[in-house]
Amino acid sequence: MSTFVGMPPFPTAARAALGDTQLRHNLAHATRTIRDKRARVVAEVEDWEELRVAGAAVKEAALRDLATHLETLETSLIAAGATVHWARDAAEANAIVAAVARSHEVDEVVKVKSMATQEIGLNEALEAEGIAAWETDLAELIVQLGGDQPSHILVPAIHRNRAEIREIFLRRMGDVGRPAPADLTDEPSVLAGAAREHLREKFLRAKVAVSGANFAVAETGTLVVVESEGNGRMCLTLPEVLVSVVGIEKVVPTWADLDPLLRLLPRSSTGERMNPYTSTWTGVTPGDGPQEVHVVLLDNGRTRALADDVGRQALRCIRCSACLNVCPVYERVGGHAYGSVYPGPIGAILNPLLNGVSDEQTASLPYASSLCGACFEVCPVMIDIPSVLVDQRAAVVDSHRGDRVPKAEAVAMRAAAYAFSDARRLAWAEKGSGLAGRVVARFGRTALPGGRPAVGRLPGPGAAWTSARDLPAPPAESFRAWWARTDGGRHE
Amino acid sequence: MLGVTDVGAYFPHRVTYHPTCHSLRMLGVGDRPRQLLEQVRGITLVDLPGAEECCGFGGTFAVKNADTSIAMGTDKARHVRDTGAEVLVAGDNSCLMHIGGTLSRQRSGVRTMHLAEILAATA
Amino acid sequence: MSDARSEILGRVRSALADVSPAVAVPAPPRITPVADLVALFCERVEDYRATVTRCSAAELASVVADAVAGLSVVVPPGLDLAVPGSVADDDLSAAELDAIGAVVTAARVGIAETGTIVLDHADDQGRRAISLVPDRHVCVVREDQVVADVPDAVALLDPARPLTWISGPSATSDIELDRVEGVHGPRTLHVVVVA
Ligand code: SF4
Numbered sequence: 001m002s003t004f005v006g007m008p009p010f011p012t013a014a015r016a017a018l019g020d021t022q023l024r025h026n027l028a029h030a031t032r033t034i035r036d037k038r039a040r041v042v043a044e045v046e047d048w049e050e051l052r053v054a055g056a057a058v059k060e061a062a063l064r065d066l067a068t069h070l071e072t073l074e075t076s077l078i079a080a081g082a083t084v085h086w087a088r089d090a091a092e093a094n095a096i097v098a099a100v101a102r103s104h105e106v107d108e109v110v111k112v113k114s115m116a117t118q119e120i121g122l123n124e125a126l127e128a129e130g131i132a133a134w135e136t137d138l139a140e141l142i143v144q145l146g147g148d149q150p151s152h153i154l155v156p157a158i159h160r161n162r163a164e165i166r167e168i169f170l171r172r173m174g175d176v177g178r179p180a181p182a183d184l185t186d187e188p189s190v191l192a193g194a195a196r197e198h199l200r201e202k203f204l205r206a207k208v209a210v211s212g213a214n215f216a217v218a219e220t221g222t223l224v225v226v227e228s229e230g231n232g233r234m235c236l237t238l239p240e241v242l243v244s245v246v247g248i249e250k251v252v253p254t255w256a257d258l259d260p261l262l263r264l265l266p267r268s269s270t271g272e273r274m275n276p277y278t279s280t281w282t283g284v285t286p287g288d289g290p291q292e293v294h295v296v297l298l299d300n301g302r303t304r305a306l307a308d309d310v311g312r313q314a315l316r317c318i319r320c321s322a323c324l325n326v327c328p329v330y331e332r333v334g335g336h337a338y339g340s341v342y343p344g345p346i347g348a349i350l351n352p353l354l355n356g357v358s359d360e361q362t363a364s365l366p367y368a369s370s371l372c373g374a375c376f377e378v379c380p381v382m383i384d385i386p387s388v389l390v391d392q393r394a395a396v397v398d399s400h401r402g403d404r405v406p407k408a409e410a411v412a413m414r415a416a417a418y419a420f421s422d423a424r425r426l427a428w429a430e431k432g433s434g435l436a437g438r439v440v441a442r443f444g445r446t447a448l449p450g451g452r453p454a455v456g457r458l459p460g461p462g463a464a465w466t467s468a469r470d471l472p473a474p475p476a477e478s479f480r481a482w483w484a485r486t487d488g489g490r491h492e
Numbered sequence: 493m494l495g496v497t498d499v500g501a502y503f504p505h506r507v508t509y510h511p512t513c514h515s516l517r518m519l520g521v522g523d524r525p526r527q528l529l530e531q532v533r534g535i536t537l538v539d540l541p542g543a544e545e546c547c548g549f550g551g552t553f554a555v556k557n558a559d560t561s562i563a564m565g566t567d568k569a570r571h572v573r574d575t576g577a578e579v580l581v582a583g584d585n586s587c588l589m590h591i592g593g594t595l596s597r598q599r600s601g602v603r604t605m606h607l608a609e610i611l612a613a614t615a
Numbered sequence: 616m617s618d619a620r621s622e623i624l625g626r627v628r629s630a631l632a633d634v635s636p637a638v639a640v641p642a643p644p645r646i647t648p649v650a651d652l653v654a655l656f657c658e659r660v661e662d663y664r665a666t667v668t669r670c671s672a673a674e675l676a677s678v679v680a681d682a683v684a685g686l687s688v689v690v691p692p693g694l695d696l697a698v699p700g701s702v703a704d705d706d707l708s709a710a711e712l713d714a715i716g717a718v719v720t721a722a723r724v725g726i727a728e729t730g731t732i733v734l735d736h737a738d739d740q741g742r743r744a745i746s747l748v749p750d751r752h753v754c755v756v757r758e759d760q761v762v763a764d765v766p767d768a769v770a771l772l773d774p775a776r777p778l779t780w781i782s783g784p785s786a787t788s789d790i791e792l793d794r795v796e797g798v799h800g801p802r803t804l805h806v807v808v809v810a
Contacts, residue, residue, distance in 0.1 A: 015559045026791070033792040047644035054643035065636035067627040080775075086620040138798060139789035155789055162790055188790040192798050199799065204709045220774040230747065230785040230800025237743040238709050248623065255774045259766040260643040270788055273659065274729035277800060278780035279743075285777050287706075288742035299623045307630035328546045332563045368557060370550025370564070373517035393552075464558040469565060469593030 004149060007339030009364035014333040023159055023334055030158045031324075031331045037271025038322060038378070045267065054260040056382040059316035062218075062252050063306065069218040069251045070297065076221030080283025082293040089300050093245055094125035096296050097210060100243050101131050106208050109243075112225060112232045113137035114212025115153060115319055116245045116298055118341040122210065133210065134176075134202050136231035138195050145172040151335030151343060154269055154321040159334050162186040173198050199231065209235035209290070213246045214318065215261060216295075219254050222282045223295065226265060226275050236279050242290035247298050249306075249315040261318060264380035268320035301354030310391040311353040316381040317346055323375035323385060329368055338365060345375035349388040357396045366392035503613045504534030508577035510568070510591065512584040513546050525583055525607055532610060538575045542567070549590035562594070569594040572602055583607040646764050652727045656761045657808060659730025663783020664796050665804040675755065675809050679719055682753045682805045686716030689745050693738025694721060696755065704745045712748035718801075719753045720746050723778075724768050725761040725808075731782045732756055732806060733768055743777055752801035754781070756808050 007013060017023060042048055062069055074084045087093035097117075101109055109126065111117065111133050123133040123144075135144045142157035143150050146168045150156030157165070169180040169191065178201055180194045211232070215224040223244055225232045236242060252258065266275040284293050305311055324330045324344030335343030339361050342350045348365040357363040366389050375385040509529055515521040529537055548554070548564025555561075568591050572580050580595070580602055582588050592604035649655050657667045670678045680699055688701040689712065698719050707715075721739035722732045732754055734740045746752055762768055772778055785800030796802065 011557050011559065014557060018559050018563050030792045034788075037792075046647065050641070050644040054641050057638055057640040061636075061638035061640050064631065064634055064638055066631065067624050068636075070624065070627065086623050088619045088622055092619060136799075137789070138787045142789070155792060157789060158792070165790060188793050188795045189797070191790055192787055192795045196798055200713070203799070204713060217774065222774045228785070229787045229789075229798035231798070233743070233747050233779065234799050237747055248627070256766075256769060257640075259769045262769075263643070263765050272782070273662075274726075274731045274780070274782035276663070276782050276784070276786045278778075280774065280778040280780075282775050282777070285736075288736060288777060289744075297623070299626065303623065303626035303630050306627060309634075312634075328548065328564050329557075329560055333560055367552065368560075370513075370546050370548055370553040370561065372513035372546030372550065374513070374544075374546065377517055464555045466593075467558065468562040468597060469590065470596040471589070471593055 004339050004341075007361050009361050010337055010339070010368045011364065013337035013339060014329075014368070017333040017337045022161070024332060026159055026161050027331055027334050030155070031326075034155075034271055034325045038268060038325065039271075041267045041271050041273055044273075045263075051260055051264055052380055052382050055264045055318075055380055056316060058252055058257045058260055059318070059381050060313070062257070063249065063312060063315055065253075066248065066251065066306065069253050070248060072218040072253075073216055073221060073251050074297075076217075076219065077283060077295055078221075080221045082221065082283040082295050085294060085296045087245075087296050087298050087300070090120035091125075093120050093296050093298050093300065094122055096294075097122060097243050097245065098126055098129045098131065100241065100294055101126065101208050102129070104208055104241055106131065108132040108134060108202070108206065109208045109210050110134050110136050110202055110206040110235050110239065111140075112209070112211040112227065112235045113140050113156075114210070114245060115341060116212045116247050117210060118150060120245070120298070120300060122245070132176075134199070134206075136199050136202070136235060137227075138192060138229060138231075141195055141199070142168060145169065145176070149336055150341055152321060152324060153319050153342070153344070153346075154324075159336070162188060162191065165191055169194055169198075177202060199234075203231075203234040203238055206235075206239045208241040208243070209239040211235060211242065211244045213244050213250055214265070215252050215258060216246050216250045217253075217255050217258065218251050220282055222255065222280050224258065224262075224278065224280045226262075226278050228270065228276045230277055233277055233279055236281065237289050239290055241292040241294075243294040243296065245296045245298055247300075248302050249317075265318055265320055268318075268322040268378065268380040304356070305350070305353035308353055308391075311349065311388050313383050314346065314349050314353055314385075314388060316383055317350065318381055319346075320380055322378040322380065323383075326374040326378050327369075328372065328374070329370065338368065340365075345369060345385045345389075346383070349383075349385055349392060352392045352395065353388075357392065357399050363396045363399070366390075366396060499528055499531045499611050501532045501611050501613050502534050503532045503610050505578045506536040506538060506576060507579045507581055507610070508538050508540045508572060508575040509543070510540055510547065510572075510580060510582040510587060511543055512582050512587045515583050516544060521583075528611060529581065529607070532613075535610075538577055540575055540580075541571045543571075547587045547591050549586050551586070554590060561590075565590050565594040569598060569600065573598075573600050577602060579610075580604045581607055581610055643766060645766065646728055648763060649727070652761050652763060653758050653808060656725050656727040656730060656756075657806075659727065660732075660783070660806050661730075663730060663786075663804075665730075665783045665806055667806050667808065669808045669810070671810050675807065678807055679753055679755065682807065683717040683719060683751065686751060687714070688717045688719060689715045689749060690719050691721075691739055691741025691745060693741075694719060695739055704741050707745070709744060709748060712744060715749045717751040717753060718746050718749040719755070722754050722756045722760060724771055725756045725806075726763075726765060726768050727761055728764040729782060731765075731768070731780050733772060734779045734781065735772060735776045736779070737776070743779060746779070747800060750801055751803040751805065752781075753805045753807060756806060758808060758810050761808075 139157040152158040166186040213223040330344040548561040723735040784804040
């Protein structure tokens with residue numbers, strides 16, 4: 001469910017996105033801005049690496065004893081006056097939220113931006129029940145009004161520029177509530193002002209709100225929402241009823257565990273020392289905020305990921321989106337190409353882990369990476385995304401093992417795995433490529449500057465390479481052979 | 493090799509250096525190769541904009557996601573051309589093959605060389 | 616729903632059957648202490664484009680009166696400060712709060728490193744809605760409430776209470792990742808640091 005229905009595999013979707021000049025411009029500008037901001041505030045923290053280690057350890061400890069912490073969380077929540085629900089999958093979670101809304105006879109709910117509710121398709125499910133779900137985060141509002149899909153975890157409308165947003169507001173706001181002023185400009189502050197006016201009437205009248213949670217503290221039953229705009233505070237404070245859909249991996253054992261995470265998240269995410277607003281609440285507080293509080297604990301594939309020894313670490317993710325912002329692939333193709341509410345490097349591992357790799361689209365995601373490692377370097381909870389990608393590629397290959405004719409790539413992968421598994425074999429493989437180099441050199445049609453032979457356009461499987469790049473013939477002597485023959489260059 | 497500072501090499505050309513993801517992030521070699529290059533006599537070393545960004549090779553990626561790989565390689569090649577360098581140096585033959593192939597197709601006239609070739613150069 | 620509950624917990628247990636629950640969790644690092652916490656706090660709050668005024672206890676009443684001049688004002692019932700012309704919150708509705716221009720509250724703790732104030736919504740801060748709906752929030756922080764960093768605040772705060780961590784005025788970066796102050800929360804944050 002976390003993937004959009006009917007999406008083509010990544011390479012096909014990426015090709016279309018690469019051709020969209022406006023999209024590439026918007027993405028390049030936005031990701032560069034956020035990368036620079038993050039780098040600045042991370043550099044400020046002298047022990048950033050130790051902080052990452054602590055954050056990763058907190059989440060890892062929570063996951064490794066998850067059943068205990070979930071039971072503790074449930075007990076604490078109930079003691080604090082909340083109602084706890086469990087949902088095995090998206091349909092169950094949606095039905096629970098819809099039932100709560102129906103019991104209050106409302107035809108609308110206000111929503112805080114939440115990845116979990118996007119993942120389960122809650123808005124569509126509520127709409128089918130005649131309940132409108134109003135997104136109140138500015139970017140979510142832009143996506144919702146534009147009839148669009150989110151393309152980034154933190155800034156779902158990152159693919160839109162100010163002119164496009166102005167146009168969407170002018171065209172659509174009037175259909176669902178207070179219209180945008182006719183003299184709306186494309187100044188970001190003016191656009192934000194229009195959203196404020198449009199949403200305020202919804203906040204003031206809403207009876208039921210739906211949220212997610214960034215963290216859920218087991219020992220105290222406290223939920224945490226980290227946000228910027230104040231739409232979260234509105235939803236968490238003004239309505240009478242609050243339903244929070246929380247993935248089971250959001251649990252942390254103790255209140256003190258929030259410390260490293262609350263320091264890591266804003267710097268990694270929006271590139272701020274602290275985000276404007278963080279709200280925490282523990283069940284019901286008499287006389288303050290919602291007096292009916294529900295928490296839906298959601299599995300929806302998480303236990304599948306939990307069972308994967310290599311992939312389990314992906315559940316540490318705190319959805320900061322730093323890995324998207326540094327990813328050279330994401331920067332060029334954007335979020336839609338991943339076909340999921342979880343795009344970018346984390347999406348490329350999380351979707352296969354949650355859903356398996358039986359469908360072609362999900363199976364294409366582990367390959368949507370050059371394995372450059374930039375994501376691992378920035379991840380605040382040290383998820384080794386490249387290793388999980390490689391492991392998921394193996395899972396894809398395995399899933400084709402029963403095929404009668406092995407896919408060419410399965411054969412190549414196995415050969416590569418064999419060659420790279422041992423340094424001695426690598427030496428042999430390089431010798432082999434030296435031989436191939438001599439053969440190709442004889443038929444080489446072009447020459448690289450410096451007189452080195454190069455291969456121009458090749459037919460067949462080689463065409464993917466040579467459509468825009470020449471293939472330099474492998475050097476007749478590999479670096480290793482050269483090093484051995486000349487004793488490290490001393491006797492050339 | 494990395495403890496050495498006087499490399500005894502001579503390479504009188506304008507050179508830019510691509511650090512490669514493998515040495516930068518997996519081996520943690522840092523800027524030591526750059527320091528070595530700075531020791532080469534006669535060399536003019538120019539900064540490569542966006543140096544730390546992946547060139548887009550990535551093994552199977554270059555073939556399975558050829559369009560994205562080419563988009564990344566093209567940007568890398570553009571940065572290389574912007575430096576006005578005669579030679580692009582890296583410590584990884586795969587990246588050199590990728591960026592070199594792109595530069596070659598573009599008839600850019602920029603030559604690619606392995607770090608070790610420069611450090612062993614005497615003329 | 617107990618059905619879903621036992622099934623999920625069962626799946627979790629079998630997923631982790633061969634996994635040791637023991638993980639060494641190192642203590643998160645502490646920042647190097649700075650000499651003047653209050654100065655750092657003020658500087659970091661200002662970085663968010665909030666207004667900061669430092670004053671003595673004797674000056675507080677007039678500084679706060681200036682900060683809300685010309686606006687209708689709501690105050691929490693337990694605020695230990697006379698604000699001329701203010702109404703004390705008496706379960707005002709959201710719509711009534713929306714018609715009010717400013718709110719004056721105390722705070723529970725200030726965090727120097729991040730320029731954050733935390734409200735625990737005790738009687739001198741009021742319920743959450745009153746510091747949310749009015750467009751200007753004047754927040755009085757005592758110098759002795761300022762701590763160095765996030766872990767100090769976490770240790771002080773009581774999770775049983777609702778907490779609101781505030782770092783500057785409401786803001787968004789949703790349009791081209793350009794930071795814009797002022798969306799749904801108070802668009803003006805005025806922090807008064809009293810000696
Ligand atoms: S994988 Fe790491 S970097 Fe990416 S969103 Fe999750 S926490 Fe952030």
